[in-house]
Amino acid sequence: MTITIRVNDTEQSVAAPGDTPLLWVLRDWLGLKGTKFGCGIGQCGACTVHIDGEAKRSCITPVSKVAGGDAAVTTIEGLADGDDLHPVQEAWVEHNVPQCGYCQSGQIMSAVALLNQETNPDDERINEFMSGNLCRCGTYPRIHAAIRSVADGGGS
Amino acid sequence: MSDVSRRELFRLGATGSGALVLGMVLPGCAAPRGREPSTAGAWAPNAWLEIAPDRGVVFTLDRVEMGQGTVTGITTLVAEDLDVAPENIEVVFAPVGDAYINPQYGLQVTGGSSSVRISWDRVREAGARVRAVLLASAAEVFQKPVDSLTTNDGYVLHPDGIQRLAYGELLGLAARQTMPEEVTLRRPEDYRYIGRQNQRLDARAKVTGQARFGIDVELDGMRYAVVARPPVIGARLVSFDDAKVRQLPGVIDVLAIERGVAVVAESYWQALTARDELAIEWDESDAVKVTRDSVFRQYRQAADDSAGDTERSEGNAARALAETDNVLEAEYEAPFLAHATMEPQNATAMVTANGLEVWAPTQGPDMARIAAARTSGYSPESITIHTTFLGGGFGRRLTQEYVEEVAAIASQRGEPVKLVWSREDDIQHDVFRPAMLHRFRGALSNGRISAWDHQVTGPLIFDWFARNAAPAQYPWAPQMVYSTLASMGRMTEDTFLTPKDRSAIEGAVDVPYTVPDLWVRHTHSDAGVPVSYWRSVGHSHNGFAVETFMDELAHRAGEDPVQFRLRHLADSPRHQAVLERAAEAAGWGDPLPEGRARGVALHRSFGTYVAQVVEASITDGAIRVQRVTCAADCGQMVNPDIVRMQLEGGILFGLTAALYGDVDWDDDGRLKQSNFHNYTLMRHDETPELNIVLMDNAEAPQGVGEPGTPPAIPALGNALFGVTGKRQRRTPFRADSGDA
Numbered sequence: 009m010t011i012t013i014r015v016n017d018t019e020q021s022v023a024a025p026g027d028t029p030l031l032w033v034l035r036d037w038l039g040l041k042g043t044k045f046g047c048g049i050g051q052c053g054a055c056t057v058h059i060d061g062e063a064k065r066s067c068i069t070p071v072s073k074v075a076g077g078d079a080a081v082t083t084i085e086g087l088a089d090g091d092d093l094h095p096v097q098e099a100w101v102e103h104n105v106p107q108c109g110y111c112q113s114g115q116i117m118s119a120v121a122l123l124n125q126e127t128n129p130d131d132e133r134i135n136e137f138m139s140g141n142l143c144r145c146g147t148y149p150r151i152h153a154a155i156r157s158v159a160d161g162g163g164s
Numbered sequence: 165m166s167d168v169s170r171r172e173l174f175r176l177g178a179t180g181s182g183a184l185v186l187g188m189v190l191p192g193c194a195a196p197r198g199r200e201p202s203t204a205g206a207w208a209p210n211a212w213l214e215i216a217p218d219r220g221v222v223f224t225l226d227r228v229e230m231g232q233g234t235v236t237g238i239t240t241l242v243a244e245d246l247d248v249a250p251e252n253i254e255v256v257f258a259p260v261g262d263a264y265i266n267p268q269y270g271l272q273v274t275g276g277s278s279s280v281r282i283s284w285d286r287v288r289e290a291g292a293r294v295r296a297v298l299l300a301s302a303a304e305v306f307q308k309p310v311d312s313l314t315t316n317d318g319y320v321l322h323p324d325g326i327q328r329l330a331y332g333e334l335l336g337l338a339a340r341q342t343m344p345e346e347v348t349l350r351r352p353e354d355y356r357y358i359g360r361q362n363q364r365l366d367a368r369a370k371v372t373g374q375a376r377f378g379i380d381v382e383l384d385g386m387r388y389a390v391v392a393r394p395p396v397i398g399a400r401l402v403s404f405d406d407a408k409v410r411q412l413p414g415v416i417d418v419l420a421i422e423r424g425v426a427v428v429a430e431s432y433w434q435a436l437t438a439r440d441e442l443a444i445e446w447d448e449s450d451a452v453k454v455t456r457d458s459v460f461r462q463y464r465q466a467a468d469d470s471a472g473d474t475e476r477s478e479g480n481a482a483r484a485l486a487e488t489d490n491v492l493e494a495e496y497e498a499p500f501l502a503h504a505t506m507e508p509q510n511a512t513a514m515v516t517a518n519g520l521e522v523w524a525p526t527q528g529p530d531m532a533r534i535a536a537a538r539t540s541g542y543s544p545e546s547i548t549i550h551t552t553f554l555g556g557g558f559g560r561r562l563t564q565e566y567v568e569e570v571a572a573i574a575s576q577r578g579e580p581v582k583l584v585w586s587r588e589d590d591i592q593h594d595v596f597r598p599a600m601l602h603r604f605r606g607a608l609s610n611g612r613i614s615a616w617d618h619q620v621t622g623p624l625i626f627d628w629f630a631r632n633a634a635p636a637q638y639p640w641a642p643q644m645v646y647s648t649l650a651s652m653g654r655m656t657e658d659t660f661l662t663p664k665d666r667s668a669i670e671g672a673v674d675v676p677y678t679v680p681d682l683w684v685r686h687t688h689s690d691a692g693v694p695v696s697y698w699r700s701v702g703h704s705h706n707g708f709a710v711e712t713f714m715d716e717l718a719h720r721a722g723e724d725p726v727q728f729r730l731r732h733l734a735d736s737p738r739h740q741a742v743l744e745r746a747a748e749a750a751g752w753g754d755p756l757p758e759g760r761a762r763g764v765a766l767h768r769s770f771g772t773y774v775a776q777v778v779e780a781s782i783t784d785g786a787i788r789v790q791r792v793t794c795a796a797d798c799g800q801m802v803n804p805d806i807v808r809m810q811l812e813g814g815i816l817f818g819l820t821a822a823l824y825g826d827v828d829w830d831d832d833g834r835l836k837q838s839n840f841h842n843y844t845l846m847r848h849d850e851t852p853e854l855n856i857v858l859m860d861n862a863e864a865p866q867g868v869g870e871p872g873t874p875p876a877i878p879a880l881g882n883a884l885f886g887v888t889g890k891r892q893r894r895t896p897f898r899a900d901s902g903d904a
Contacts (some may be wrong), residue, residue, distance in 0.1 A: 025413065025434070032433045036388075041380035043330030044555070046506055047587040051840040054506060055313035086372035097371040100512040104363065104805050107813055109370030110377060110506040110555030142840060144556050145231045145507045146816030149638020150809070 011075040015040070016086030019077055023086075028074035031055045033071045034083060042084035042113045046142065053141030056114035058082040061120035065140075084113035087120065096120050099154040107145035115141045119155050128159050182526040199341075204303065206510040207335040209297065209343065211263035212242060214291045217332040220318070221246065224253045226264035226272070227279040228527055229257075229366065230557030231813070232273070232869040235804035236365045238283045239355045240802050245350055246291035247315040248331070250361055257551040270663075271636055272530040275562055275697060277770035277867020280802055285864050291345040294338075301337035302329050350630055351806045352800075352862065354373050362805040368491050368555075378552040380527030381512040383580035386414060388432040389573045390439050390584065392594050393424040396833035397693060399454040401425065405443040412438045421572040422539060423565065428577060432584055452692035452831030456499055456599070456826070461600035467621040472687030476673040479681035481605075484615035488607045492720050494713055495604070496893035499707035500827040501597035501685055501698055502843055507555020508590040509566040513574035519546025519667045520571060525554040525559040530639070531632040535564035536571035537643055538632070544639040547571075558817070559697030563595045564632050588838045596827055597698030598623050599691070600636065602709035611721045613732060615681040618713075620706065623690035625697060626665035634662075640738060667697070671706030671769060671874060676739045677714070677732035685724040699817055703769040707874025708822075708881070711765035715882040716891065725764050725882065739766060742775040742795040742859060749857050750777035750793035759783070761789065761886025765875035770800040771866030773859075776815065776878040779852075784901045789819060789852040789880060796870065798854070799863035807868045808856045814872020820846045823876040 011021050013030075015038060022037040029048075034057070035038045042068060050065040054058055057066045060080050074081055087094040093101070096119050106112045115138070122137045129137065134155050143151070155164030199525040201208040207215035214222040222238055223242055227234040243250040258272075266273045267282055295315060302320035303310040312323040319328040333743035352358075369375040394400070404425050406418035414434030419426050425444055429435035456460075485491055500831045512534065520542045526532045529549040537544045554561055570583040585593070600622035607615040621874050626633075634653030635646040637863045658664040666673075672865040698704060726747045731741045741768050747753075752762060767774055779791040792815050801807050824844035837843040881892035890902030 024431070028431065029434045032431060035380075036431055039382065041376070041382070042375075044377075044506075045379065045508065045584070047840050049839055050504070051839065052587075062852055093368075093371065100371040101363070101367045104367060104809060105791060106231075106364065106367055106370035107233075108229075108506065108554060108556045109366065109375050112370050113373045116240075116371060138848040139850075142506065142845050143848065144504060144558070144845060146813035146846075147809075148816070148846075148848045149812060149854050151848065152851070158873075 009100045012075050012077045013069055013071065013081060014077045014079065017080070018081060019158060022071070024071055026070060026075070028069045028071050030057070030066050030069040030081070031066040036065060038084050040083050044110055046111065046114055051142070052111070053118060054111050054114040056117040056122055056141065058117060061121065061124055063118045068090070084117060087116070094120065094125065096154070097160050099158045103154040103157070104152045105147050105150040105154055107147055111141060111143045115143065115151055119151070123155070123158055129155070170895060175265050176755050178381070183620055184382060191320060192527060193199070204412050204885065205335070207339045209294050209338070210290050212287060213246070213294050215331055215335055217335060220252060220254060220332065222256060224258045225255050227259040227630070228551055228554055229529050230274070230527065230554035230556070230561070232279070232810060233364065233803060236277050236361065237280055237802045239365060239804060240361045241280075241283055241287045244355060244357045245288045248318045250357055250365060252318060255365070258529070258547050260533050261585040262646055265530075270544070271528060271633060272751060273558070273562065274527045277772075277869040277871065280865050281771065281867060289347055290350050292349055293343050294590050296340040296344050296347055296559050298334050300341055301334040302438035302785065304331060304337060305334070311643050322419055358802050359800065359804065364787075364806065368872045371790050374550050375515065377507050377555045378523060379507055379510045379555070380514070381523040381552065381582060383512065383514055383711065386512070386582055387428050387430065387437045387577065387579040388584065389426050389428045389570070390435045390586070391421065391424050391434070391589070392439050392442055392444055393571055393589065394446055396446070399446040399448045400593060401431055402447045402594050403569035403661040404445065409438045409441050411769045412441065414595040417577060418442070419573065421569060423569055424563075424574045426569070428573065428581060429849060434491045436586060442591070448833075453831070454691050454693060454829060455831065458826040459599050459693070460497055460601060462691055463621040466689035467601060467603055467619055467687050470687050472621070472685040474683065474685050475669045476682065476684040478679070480681035481615045481617045481681040484604050484609055484681035488609070488881045490606070490608050491606065492606045492716060494716055494891075494893060496602040496709040496712060498600045498602070498708055499825065499895065500599045500695075501692060501821055501825045502591050502594040502837065503560035503698060504556045504591065504843060504845060505556030505558060505560050508585060508587055509560070509585040511566045511570040512580065513579050514580040515575055518831070519548070520570060521548045521550065522567060523550045525561060526564060526567065527557050527559070528564065528636070530636040531562070533565045533639070534632045534635045534646065535567040539568045539687055540573035541576035542575070543641070546558050553736060554701045555806050558699040559701065560594065562629070567648070585736040587840070591837055591843050592835045592883055595694040595696035597694040597704060598625065598639075600705040602705070605715045607715065607718050608717060608721050611723060613677065613717055614678045615718045616679045618677070618710070619685050619687060620672055621689050622668055623685040623687060623695055624657070624665045625695055625701070626657055626669040627654055627690065647652050667702045669702060669706070671703035671767065672710060674768070675710055676736045676768065677729070678735055679732070699814070700769055700873040703767065703870070703874040704821070705878070707765070707767040707769070708877040711875060711878035712881055712893065715763070715878070715885065719885075722810045729764070729766055738773045739768065740798050742766070742797050745857055745859065746777050746793055746795035749795060749855060750779070750791075752777060759887065761883050763879045763882025763884070765882060767875040769867070769871045769874055772796060772868060774871045776875040776877050776879040778876065780880055780884045780887065782884070784898055785794060787823060787897060787899050789850070789886065791853045791855065792876065792879070793855045794857065795859065797859035797861065797863070797869065798866045798868050798871070799861065802865065804858060807858060810868040811856050811872040812854050814870060815876045816846055816851065818873040818876030819880060822880045822895055822897055826896050827865040870877065
């Protein structure tokens with residue numbers, strides 16, 4: 009069955025079963041490998057993308073839910089403007105956040121969604137919002153500092 | 165697929181001029197002295213370097229990148245003595261090759277926090293030799309003495325300060341020069357990059373989603389596979405009914421492999437959901453059905469029955485303990501732990517006209533090659549291993565079962581196959597950090613430890629690791645002798661043929677405290693649970709046990725735990741220094757809010773001295789860690805911010821084990837943990853404030869990936885003792901229990 013979805017401002021047609029999680033459609037049908045598989049049950053946040061600007065776990069979102077082209081899906085690949093990184097990505101580089109880097113697409117997508125919602129979240133709000141994204145390398149303190157720097161206007 | 169198109173396909177990372185490009189380009193046969201270049205007109209003077217007129221410097225990185233920073237750190241080493249800025253060097257991951265063997269292990273292993281330590285001389289010398297030859301070549305062109313020339317970021321400079329030659333312009337001449345035997349490395353006061361480079365070269369690729377991990381490998385016509393593995397350790401496949409599965413959409417094949425039943429489908433999701441419909445009969449007659457409790461019962465029995473092998477003995481601890489009344493005894497339990505790398509295990513393989521190609525996020529490409537040979541029937545020389553970025557390693561990717569599985573499936577199918585383990589597969593079929601039992605007896609005399617007896621009980625990791633490690637050292641051996649080589653490896657452990665397995669005792673035999681009668685012993689007991697290396701290996705449990713017992717002795721002696729340790733470190737100035745530094749930075753002894761306490765621990769591992777002070781409380785019935793102060797002495801630093809990152813990560817890895825790490829089975833031998841909802845990792849909101857203090861000295865560079873982990877566990881336990889007055893003698897720690 010052919011499904012139309014809008015990803016990073018481009019309409020795409022994919023012949024995927026409707027119950028396929030959006031994660032696998034992005035990765036295996038559309039070749040957008042930046043969105044990662046971590047747990048498959050919405051526990052780790054590695055697969056976080058934006059659906060109409062909100063952070064969603066693509067591993068538990070059936071592709072049928074975003075079918076039709078009304079919902080706008082944004083992935084890590086859609087964040088930078090050509091060679092110009094998004095301010096949150098800039099802050100991530102500036103603070104040397106990534107170690108293995110596997111969870112960072114999801115971390116960044118969550119952070120961008122948070123900062124789109126509220127420009128100046130306090131520590132508690134950052135803690136609350138970011139605690140759905142696991143990192144085994146232990147980059148949380150740097151993630152926190154990077155978000156703070158953007159929230160305080162120091163990220164770009 | 166042609167080599168060119170494959171190269172395009174597997175180029176990794178950001179592109180564009182000046183940007184780092186990480187590729188899985190085969191640099192050709194790795195001979196120590198020069199090799200065939202991968203592109204026409206290029207010069208490949210050694211196993212690590214290739215310079216092309218149009219491509220610049222390509223560095224073959226022989227230690228994999230799993231977050232610990234080899235892409236940046238080792239590239240910085242070659243950059244320093246070749247004199248090319250690290251960001252102007254293209255990095256490719258090494259194939260299997262003799263030149264890339266880690267001399268510490270005799271295998272092409274990335275582990276043991278050894279990458280900087282083993283590369284410090286050999287990679288810098290490789291860069292320095294090439295620079296010397298480029299200088300000599302430029303001297304011929306300029307008709308000037310070599311001594312009058314200098315270099316700067318890829319150019320040789322004429323003494324007139326105007327003329328210069330790019331390295332790429334000198335390749336023809338350079339290729340005819342003889343490599344100098346002796347080279348001088350750049351002096352520390354002249355370093356341009358070592359100690360100064362603080363950015364990560366892979367950061368941009370990792371914040372844009374462009375970094376390519378094993379799970380991201382994509383091949384034309386690729387199929388996806390999942391494997392149904394035994395539900396209990398050691399169960400064997402009897403039969404399976406795939407009639408229903410074969411009717412499901414997208415399913416291509418169902419086939420038996422050594423480890424279970426593989427489902428191959430057009431997409432991963434179809435393969436994964438189809439697997440649930442398989443009806444499989446397993447023979448559990450030889451299955452290993454254990455629980456955490458049964459394993460520790462077995463260890464206690466073994467420890468009662470056998471004093472074990474003496475691993476270190478000074479004076480006569482047994483007699484000294486028998487002759488005194490003031491003996492403190494304590495027993496500690498460290499459980500099995502899963503690695504839980506964020507990237508689940510995976511691998512991709514493809515049969516080609518010449519053999520088998522495998523792409524794998526692996527810490528041991530040579531062992532991966534043996535693993536692939538074992539199950540595909542191809543000989544190691546006809547197998548090519550491509551290494552990718554690793555989404556975490558922590559020792560997990562030293563064991564190669566995912567390569568064995570994918571090689572079996574792809575060779576049977578004859579088409580490209582990517583195997584992906586689900587998170588449930590990854591946790592339930594992990595090779596665990598071994599559970600270990602520690603028994604101590606200690607005696608005090610005039611406030612000093614007069615006798616120390618530490619009995620470590622548990623398995624040896626090499627018994628489980630020899631399977632692919634031993635044959636990897638004999639890649640020419642036929643596959644039929646692999647098991648013989650593995651058994652020989654195990655039997656010759658601790659002889660001239662096979663190094664001693666220190667995994668049970670490291671961190672125990674090297675206890676730094678001065679004690680006149682000291683005995684450290686190991687009682688071997690293996691419960692049949694597959695085990696492996698886990699970040700900091702033996703130090704992870706010995707650090708916990710030794711540093712908790714030290715705290716208990718300090719308490720018994722009625723002395724401050726920092727002072728008590730210092731009193732036993734008269735001969736260990738670097739231990740002393742980090743401990744004093746950490747205590748000072750943490751405000752040791754300063755008043756704390758009600759309900760909060762500090763705990764301290766000191767542990768040297770992988771050459772690096774680390775002291776930590778943890779501040780913790782029990783709030784609303786849960787353990788809370790407010791702050792960790794960490795002082796570390798790792799000698800010279802290549803990249804100080806990566807050192808900091810590794811210590812931060814190591815601490816949180818240790819705290820995760822202390823707070824949550826546990827693996828257990830039900831009475832039928834089924835593992836209880838399966839995913840992150842019940843194998844818990846620390847989250848963002850639980851993260852303490854981390855204060856890392858780095859000692860500045862000119863000592864030889866040491867490991868940083870693992871040493872942050874061991875002291876975090878006992879430092880937290882010792883802090884909790886300060887809060888509750890109860891000892892935490894087993895991990896994970898419990899807010900509501902402990903021993904009085």
